[in-house]
Amino acid sequence: MKWVEEDPRDQTVIRDLRETLLEEIKLQRLDPDPFRKTAPRDEVYLGGAIRLGVMPHHGFMYGIDIISLIRHLLVMGQTGGGKTTVIKNLLLQILQVADAPRIMILERKQEFTELLAKYPEFNVLDVNHLSFNPLLPPEGIKTEVWIGVFTECMINYLDILEASSGFLMDHALRLIDIRKKEGTYPNLNDLLSFIKATKYSPMSKNGQQQQTVINRLTNLLHSLPGMFNTSRHIGISELLNDHCLILLHDVPHIGIQNFLISLLMAQMFLHRKVTAGLQGGLKNLIVIDEASSLFRRQDELKGHPSFISDVVRTARGYGIGLIAASQLSTDLSHSLLANTNTRMMVGGFGRSRDTDEFLRLRSCTPDLRDYVIRHPVIGKAFIADNRWPHIVECNMDNPALSPRLTPDELNQRIQDSFFRMATFAPPVPAEGPKQPVSPKPTPEPETVSLEIRTLNSMYEHHFVKLSERAKQLKVPSSTLKKKIDELQSNGLILIHKVHGRSGAPRDLYELTESGCRMISLPPKKMKGKGSYLHCFYQKCTANWFKSKGYHVDIEGTALGKNIDLIARKQPSGECVAVEIELNSSANPSHVVENLKKAANTDFIDRILCLVPKEPERRVVEKLVTKAGLRKRKPIEIERLWKYMES
Numbered sequence: 001m002k003w004v005e006e007d008p009r010d011q012t013v014i015r016d017l018r019e020t021l022l023e024e025i026k027l028q029r030l031d032p033d034p035f036r037k038t039a040p041r042d043e044v045y046l047g048g049a050i051r052l053g054v055m056p057h058h059g060f061m062y063g064i065d066i067i068s069l070i071r072h073l074l075v076m077g078q079t080g081g082g083k084t085t086v087i088k089n090l091l092l093q094i095l096q097v098a099d100a101p102r103i104m105i106l107e108r109k110q111e112f113t114e115l116l117a118k119y120p121e122f123n124v125l126d127v128n129h130l131s132f133n134p135l136l137p138p139e140g141i142k143t144e145v146w147i148g149v150f151t152e153c154m155i156n157y158l159d160i161l162e163a164s165s166g167f168l169m170d171h172a173l174r175l176i177d178i179r180k181k182e183g184t185y186p187n188l189n190d191l192l193s194f195i196k197a198t199k200y201s202p203m204s205k206n207g208q209q210q211q212t213v214i215n216r217l218t219n220l221l222h223s224l225p226g227m228f229n230t231s232r233h234i235g236i237s238e239l240l241n242d243h244c245l246i247l248l249h250d251v252p253h254i255g256i257q258n259f260l261i262s263l264l265m266a267q268m269f270l271h272r273k274v275t276a277g278l279q280g281g282l283k284n285l286i287v288i289d290e291a292s293s294l295f296r297r298q299d300e301l302k303g304h305p306s307f308i309s310d311v312v313r314t315a316r317g318y319g320i321g322l323i324a325a326s327q328l329s330t331d332l333s334h335s336l337l338a339n340t341n342t343r344m345m346v347g348g349f350g351r352s353r354d355t356d357e358f359l360r361l362r363s364c365t366p367d368l369r370d371y372v373i374r375h376p377v378i379g380k381a382f383i384a385d386n387r388w389p390h391i392v393e394c395n396m397d398n399p400a401l402s403p404r405l406t407p408d409e410l411n412q413r414i415q416d417s418f419f420r421m422a423t424f425a426p427p428v429p430a431e432g433p434k435q436p437v438s439p440k441p442t443p444e445p446e447t448v449s450l451e452i453r454t455l456n457s458m459y460e461h462h463f464v465k466l467s468e469r470a471k472q473l474k475v476p477s478s479t480l481k482k483k484i485d486e487l488q489s490n491g492l493i494l495i496h497k498v499h500g501r502s503g504a505p506r507d508l509y510e511l512t513e514s515g516c517r518m519i520s521l522p523p524k525k526m527k528g529k530g531s532y533l534h535c536f537y538q539k540c541t542a543n544w545f546k547s548k549g550y551h552v553d554i555e556g557t558a559l560g561k562n563i564d565l566i567a568r569k570q571p572s573g574e575c576v577a578v579e580i581e582l583n584s585s586a587n588p589s590h591v592v593e594n595l596k597k598a599a600n601t602d603f604i605d606r607i608l609c610l611v612p613k614e615p616e617r618r619v620v621e622k623l624v625t626k627a628g629l630r631k632r633k634p635i636e637i638e639r640l641w642k643y644m645e646s
């Protein structure tokens, strides 16, 4: 400053000064505070074949190489921060690379389905089609070892006390032993029946463990019906050799999702370990959302090694890499945090323990901590990348995506994938030497495909008119009619004629047990509550009440029990409980029980019991009078047809 004062009008001095200042500003741009020590001066360090975004302040690109994913990528940040977006961007680029690793997306929230439209080679599996036998060891793995892993997955994620692990393992191994002598191999269904059939005193330790295990297996049966299927099987090599997206959003409980994910990961890992051994290169990439519920710190604190931690630590040796997303970092297992090459915080955690946890991964200055806390912006990432000693800042790209598949297209993809991947009979493992891998099924001719599509459509929608269904299946009505006749004569479906209040009878389609087996779905109940006919009448009666200005709850609750319909009229508030009894003559005491619970419920004003035919009406009339139910509430007993929509 001193020399400026010497001659303030001297232009050369001012020019010099400006240049020095510009130089200073430029330097600051390259090294802005608080990133003076952290931003790379040279673009080469943090570039890569896959571009993820741009580092602000100096405009360098941030990218990674596919091979680095073998040491895993973890994307953390609060909800809506852009985690999924980063991963989608990455996957889109990987899919364009020749010889890309096979991608398995374990999809909890239907966020990745946008990738499907553009990549027809992506297989899609949903819960009903995940038919692999979890008791079956991966090729080359001893049964005892595998049952140990299976048990651990059950204990960890299905809320079973560790004390029950011995019980579970013991029963599984005993059953496998018995079946092996008969030349077969048990499935989860067999295990459930086996455990149910063993007698223990209910108050004994074994009895209590038995009850817990039965409850968990029954829950699994309802949540993962495909796993109890004995006619179809998807082998682990099919899952490893293709891109696939596994839709988990229909699995009701995150614990069950994690049970399934941990089983799949264990299968993949062990299969690779035995068949390929140590190898270079990234062969499979597994994408997992909500990672903190799967890789849990609490499991590491139990004091014994957990299988999933081992997978995280050693998977790279077998060509398996992970991409995980999580809304938390404090609950994540140390093994994941420590074994991850690239960790990002996208969209910020704000001022929280998670921020501190993330920053602790690279020792950070208080300045940097403040800076990070002040920038919780969607799409902005702070990245701990093993190639650079300090945390870097990056504005992530938001790629344009092709439109999602329509629900019909998605269903079609699910069915096609299943037929591509599943083999008809589940394999039985041989003792000792390796099993030959079961051959892929020959592609099914178009006619079979229509059969399967029709069955699937009827399984979901049993009242759809012929012309409407033909439109959905994209075939002429006459072709579909022929197919339906064929299905009926082959005993795969039953057609009921249901009479409405007026007009011609409508067709109601029901899949027989062999029909369900054909499409590998669990049979639906034929009689009573939950059956096709019951649902049908429930719907029709609900429509009748709605047309009369009632608000209707299907499966409403009274005294903790379900009532088929609860109809409320506004504004009077009159409340009618409707029970539909299709088998009143076969099970009269059940009818009385059902009506009693409605009669004992305060808010219900009157009860309507609907039965199919006149003789049944008379039977119920007598039962109600005998039980004295009318002393509590007015009860009408009527024929169903009166309440059918016209």
Ligand SMILES: Nc1ncnc2c1ncn2[C@@H]1O[C@H](COP(=O)(O)OP(=O)(O)OP(=O)(O)O)[C@@H](O)[C@H]1O
Pocket: 077, 078, 079, 080, 081, 082, 083, 084, 085, 086, 327, 347, 378, 379, 380, 395, 396, 397, 398
């Ligand atoms: N880099 C980005 N630039 C602009 N917008 C973005 C960027 N990343 C994400 N977004 C937008 O933010 C929204 C949320 O992103 P995303 O679904 O990826 O968040 P998330 O972290 O996965 O959330 P969640 O934890 O709920 O799954 C999206 O609508 C997306 O378009």
Ligand SMILES: [Mg+2]
Pocket: 083, 084, 085, 111, 289, 325
């Ligand atoms: Mg997300």
